[in-house]
Amino acid sequence: xKRTIRTARTTRATRPMGxxxxxLAIAGLVLGLGACSAESVDEAVGKAVDxxxxxxxxxxxxxxxxxxxxxTYHGGGGEAMEPKLxxxxxxxxxxxxxxxxxxxxxxxxxxxxVDAAGADVTCTITYKGKVIKEAxxxxxxxxxxxxxxxxxxx
Numbered sequence: 001x002k003r004t005i006r007t008a009r010t011t012r013a014t015r016p017m018g019x020x021x022x023x024l025a026i027a028g029l030v031l032g033l034g035a036c037s038a039e040s041v042d043e044a045v046g047k048a049v050d051x052x053x054x055x056x057x058x059x060x061x062x063x064x065x066x067x068x069x070x071x072t073y074h075g076g077g078g079e080a081m082e083p084k085l086x087x088x089x090x091x092x093x094x095x096x097x098x099x100x101x102x103x104x105x106x107x108x109x110x111x112x113x114v115d116a117a118g119a120d121v122t123c124t125i126t127y128k129g130k131v132i133k134e135a136x137x138x139x140x141x142x143x144x145x146x147x148x149x150x151x152x153x154x
Contacts, residue, residue, distance in 0.1 A: 132151060
């Protein structure tokens with residue numbers, strides 16, 4: 001009967017070789033990724049996210065108050081990682097807009113009010129009849145808004 005006995009010495013000798021192999025693999029991966037330009041990696045990630053998470057959903061933006069000069073919002077265009085912003089200048093309040101977004105694209109509406117007498121602004125984002133984000137502001141310069149996590153994600 002043949003027996004193999006491992007000593008502490010042989011065990012230790014195999015561990016550094018395994019660790020070295022792992023370190024070499026990680027270094028190759030890092031160097032390989034470093035060779036790609038950041039821009040092309042960002043583009044590839046954005047396209048992969050759009051393709052993977054292409055489920056569509058609707059949200060309704062609402063802005064109420066007084067003295068709102070401009071409303072900027074995610075209207076559904078662009079990529080999930082870089083949504084296209086749409087802007088309405090001198091909106092009639094109350095303002096309401098329903099848009100179709102997709103995947104991880106965050107719903108966002110940002111009213112801007114500049115009023116020396118003091119503006120009063122409230123914004124809400126509604127998904128399937130439920131308010132998922134609400135914010136308000138008042139004062140001489142009000143720039144804030146509502147940005148929510150995509151309901152598809154969480």
